[in-house]
Amino acid sequence: xxxxxxxxxxxxxxxxxxxxxxxxxxxxxxxxxxxxxxxxxxxxxxxxxxxxxxxxxxxxxxxxxxxxxxxxxxxxxxxxxxxxxxxxxxxxxxxxxxxxxxxxxxxxxxxxxxxxxxxxxxxxxxxxxxxxxxxxxxxxxxxxxxxxxxxxxxxxxxxxxxxxxxxxxxxxxxxxxxxxxxxxxxxxxxxxxxxxxxxxxxxxxxxxxxxxxxxxxxxxxxxxxxxxxxxxxxxxxxxxxxxxxxxxxxxxxxxx
Numbered sequence: 001x002x003x004x005x006x007x008x009x010x011x012x013x014x015x016x017x018x019x020x021x022x023x024x025x026x027x028x029x030x031x032x033x034x035x036x037x038x039x040x041x042x043x044x045x046x047x048x049x050x051x052x053x054x055x056x057x058x059x060x061x062x063x064x065x066x067x068x069x070x071x072x073x074x075x076x077x078x079x080x081x082x083x084x085x086x087x088x089x090x091x092x093x094x095x096x097x098x099x100x101x102x103x104x105x106x107x108x109x110x111x112x113x114x115x116x117x118x119x120x121x122x123x124x125x126x127x128x129x130x131x132x133x134x135x136x137x138x139x140x141x142x143x144x145x146x147x148x149x150x151x152x153x154x155x156x157x158x159x160x161x162x163x164x165x166x167x168x169x170x171x172x173x174x175x176x177x178x179x180x181x182x183x184x185x186x187x188x189x190x191x192x193x194x195x196x197x198x199x200x201x202x203x204x205x206x207x208x209x210x211x212x213x214x215x216x217x218x219x220x221x222x223x224x225x226x227x228x229x230x231x232x233x234x235x236x237x238x239x240x241x242x243x244x245x246x247x248x249x250x251x252x253x254x255x256x
Contacts, residue, residue, distance in 0.1 A: 179195035
């Protein structure tokens with residue numbers, strides 16, 4: 001798995017994890033210890049101190065404390081350090097404790113997608129999407145859409161992206177990927193509408209402007225395309241987006 005893909009995958013789940021995990025009441029000594037341990041891990045997690053997290057997790061494994069959230073943090077740390085193979089057993093351990101843990105199903109599905117284990121990914125993501133108690137089901141539907149898109153199943157992908165947006169109309173990832181799906185289907189007007197929604201939600205995202213430029217070029221709007229490619233270079237002077245924008249501008253005869 002590429003490091004950039006891992007970073008995107010990790011960032012996608014970190015905030016949602018912190019927002020969605022509740023605090024279970026502690027009525028017994030093991031529960032109290034698990035809760036204190038979880039809070040301690042969250043402090044290190046918020047500080048991005050992965051080394052401290054790993055040390056704490058190693059101690060937890062010898063303590064006998066078992067908490068699905070702790071296994072989930074272990075998985076996220078593994079992903080952050082580009083070790084997806086280590087994330088899978090941690091997520092499976094969390095699901096062994098709570099088979100209905102939707103966030104773990106969703107993350108496991110995303111990891112399987114990156115590993116191209118598509119059948120396992122679909123099964124895990126369907127579990128998350130079908131859980132009526134999942135607080136953010138749009139994430140699972142989006143991941144299913146992305147999975148189908150990778151497999152060349154545009155109709156299934158479209159349905160899943162639309163489902164995600166029906167749940168959360170301002171869900172940036174689905175607008176962004178839906179614009180790519182429409183573009184690949186040569187539905188450029190529809191792609192333009194979706195990328196504009198993505199731009200409204202994230203106006204400084206260089207990838208949005210790169211896609212906006214490509215759509216404009218496909219529509220024969222050369223001046224608008226050049227302006228959007230220029231915006232990519234303003235937002236990201238160096239990097240993959242910048243390199244592609246510079247090459248595109250050169251092809252348009254605009255790059256100097």
